[in-house]
Amino acid sequence: MAVSGRARALYQRIADQLRAEITDGTLGPGARLPTEAEIAEKFETTRTTAVQGLKVLVNEGLIVSDRPRGYFVRSRKPMIYRPQGEFRKRPLSPEMDTFLTQMTEEGRDASQKIEVAVETPSRDVRDHLKLGADELVVVRRRVRYIDGVPYNSNDSHFPLALVQNSEIMRPDDIARGANVVLAELGHEQVRAIDEIQIRMPTPTEADRLELGPGTPVAVHVCTGYTQDGRPVRSVVNVLPGDRHLITYERSKPQVPTLTIRPANEDELLTVVDLWNHAASWLRDRGIDQWQYPPREERIKQNIAAGECWLVEDEEVPIATITIDAQADGDFWSPKEAAEPALYVHRMAVRRDVGGKELGSAMLDWASKQAAEQGKQWLRLDAWKDNDGLHEYYSSRGFSHVRTVEAEGRRSGALFQREAGATRGAGPDLVVTELDA
Template identity: 30%
Template sequence: MARAFTDTRSAHQKIAAGLRRRITRGDLRPGVQLPSTAVLMEEYGVAGTTVQKALSMLKDEGLVVGQPGRGVFVQGGTQRAISPGVYLPPAPQGAPYRWVSEAEKESQHGSSRLLQVAVVTPPYEVAQTLGLDEGAQALLREQVLLLDEEPAELARCYHPLSLAEGTPLMEQRKIRGGTPTLLTEIGYPPREFVDEVSSEIPTEDEVVALELPKDMPIMLTFRTVYSDDQRPIEASLLAKAAHRYRMRYQVPIQHRD
């Protein structure tokens, strides 16, 4: 027998959740006017202040915008789908990082902002994945990836020092073509990656870097990139705003006799 369970969120959070889902899944398209406060009050059986709190949440998230004298209109659209596999191959010679070139295909402007390049003691799971001894250090390259000047992803990428030392990976600058291109050039071409995706409460650094509204979770991808002989060459923590983006994976189905 199923046990009883009650949604203990406040009324305005529930209303915002319902409207948010209709916006991100395309049922309410950009430019569409939302029902009036009076209509929403009657639909949900709540006071006007509750409706306004719900709409305020959606405004903070950039999904709706108020137009004085007219009403509230959908501003954001469906979530942008990001296909991780297209960014892992090295870029053609002289070409920009695939984040930029793939954005252009969607009529978007892709860019990045390098935050730091530093030798650090990596998080436990990163050290384990890279096969580092306890207390060993790794190279961290941290950057924010943007689409149309909007923060899309906070990328914290760790590399073994044995691989990175003496290479441009250690330099405080962006890498032409991105790290997959450089890794290939120095003899460690990316061959395979494994993603583990979770939904998490963001840290303060993630809130600031991604310009997140209050109480918005993130998608956190823990990615391991392997080169030849299954050697781990990169372990990354990739944080995205959960209400703006979704992950798209296309995986061939293997048939077994």
């Protein structure tokens, strides 16, 4: 025989009924609740008991009091919060960061306030970043607003020693993301640990996010690690429970596959960005290769001819390569130029995807293209004094033909390998065509 529980007080039963009507949609967002007097009459009780029941729902964050107008169901339009989006690739020059882009696509008015400080970390942040007692952090404090309402806070902490004098130190939005900046600094995050705690907000959090009574928060702490296990970023997100839907997506790991397609006429800037990104990385390492503006007219011609290609990860360009059948007369002899060959130009890979043999995969793809077109060779010319690049091509099956001294040209180290020869390293590249 079932044992009935303790009888609930009348004010609790009032709250139960109103809560059920809110949950099933009878009372929708913004709907006005019955007055205190109407509730008291319906339940044959006092107005004080009715107020007690209403206060339960106020404390749960389901309704708001707007005296003297009455009580109203709180309007909720939750933000979809996707922690797994942390490492998704972004364009090098996006118009807006991920949050602003997402909200704009949903037709909502979004903004954010950013402050940057150098400070002594809290004990939790110090533990997450494994810092010494005297080490400082740079913290980027951000409050995100949707339709004028503060929706969440996002405080990112970085060891000062890693990011000093970088963009991370400036109180400006980093549209391409701080993760890309970290990768450019040599501290790419390859994994993260997520911790989520549900609790009531602290007074500081409630004030910062303008929270009403009874609004719980989810605190999401994400700590990012490099390949060697070093923690380089600890982010504390405070998400009010009435404004967020946390969505996790899980899938079985797949063999990495990227797409490669011809660049279109509107993507000149994308190719230029990839060039400049690679040139900046070379400059930071004391290499003078590509330290001049990209030849945009030539790139336009390559795009128009279908010779300039983009590699994409989830539709975000991460690398570029150009292949054509034109031998450079400054480098290749007339006899060599008469031989059937494809020539590689402007191969550039984003630094945040470096170390994954994407360059090798693009060279293998170009080699297959050469074979399919009936060519004998895949050829390229490299910067004469970039010994590291020479070793790179040699290790990928290319033979050094000779080094040519041509007036006004810094390139001239000539390499070739047989068309169709592949090394089999790196991700698979699947060719996709431009939309008609």
